[in-house]
Amino acid sequence: MKRIKLNVVSMAAMAAMGLTMLSCSNKGTASQEGSAADSAKAVVAATENIEYNGKIVFVQIDSIMSGYGLAQDLQASWEAKSTKAQNELSAKERSLQRELREYQEKLQKGLVTSFQAQEIEAGLQKKQQDLLAYRDRMMQELSEENNVMMNRISEAIMAYVRKYNAEKKFSMILSTPGANTVMTADPALNITDELLKGLNDEYRAQLDTMQNKKK
Numbered sequence: 001m002k003r004i005k006l007n008v009v010s011m012a013a014m015a016a017m018g019l020t021m022l023s024c025s026n027k028g029t030a031s032q033e034g035s036a037a038d039s040a041k042a043v044v045a046a047t048e049n050i051e052y053n054g055k056i057v058f059v060q061i062d063s064i065m066s067g068y069g070l071a072q073d074l075q076a077s078w079e080a081k082s083t084k085a086q087n088e089l090s091a092k093e094r095s096l097q098r099e100l101r102e103y104q105e106k107l108q109k110g111l112v113t114s115f116q117a118q119e120i121e122a123g124l125q126k127k128q129q130d131l132l133a134y135r136d137r138m139m140q141e142l143s144e145e146n147n148v149m150m151n152r153i154s155e156a157i158m159a160y161v162r163k164y165n166a167e168k169k170f171s172m173i174l175s176t177p178g179a180n181t182v183m184t185a186d187p188a189l190n191i192t193d194e195l196l197k198g199l200n201d202e203y204r205a206q207l208d209t210m211q212n213k214k215k
Helices: 012-027 030-046 061-067 069-108 114-168 192-214
Strands: 056-060 172-176
Touching: 056 061, 056 192, 061 069, 061 192, 069 114, 069 192, 114 192
Parallel strands: 056 172
Antiparallel strands: none
16 A cells, blocks of 8 residues: 655745745835836926926935834734744644644554545645645735735835925935945935935824824
């Protein structure tokens, strides 16, 4: 009587996905940063009826992403869901491994007939397929939610930048991925702290408004 050999799902794929996404959330990813930079430039060009002052300033987008309250809250929520999904997948994996060990022990001791062995193997294979489908579904859902999260953060930043520059009238606001991107510049051209403060002030005001509505 042959023994069934199941390739039980490993947590490595889910863990790797989680780490990748957390990196995307915390640092932005090259594509997100590039998109943010393009959007930041396009914001100024698309704003009508502004008499620009000729100044070019820059924002360190990684500092915005790590310090913006909305980004922090959305990331925390996503990370909690990711951890929960990983724990659930791990529990299902352990359960399947336990059933497989129990079946193999019975098989070694001659406690099951050939017909029973076929039924058990078919059941274990079905559970393995269900586990793989569950893993793929969770990975896709988390990936999509991560994309939506990044879009929400980017949209909120761009909306604030439009209002911010309507007053400041900078000719261009550049978005850089880090402190080392700009090799040398007048520190006064770095508006990261000012922009981050404005974003957080606006976000706290929005939270206060929502809390007041609930009372």
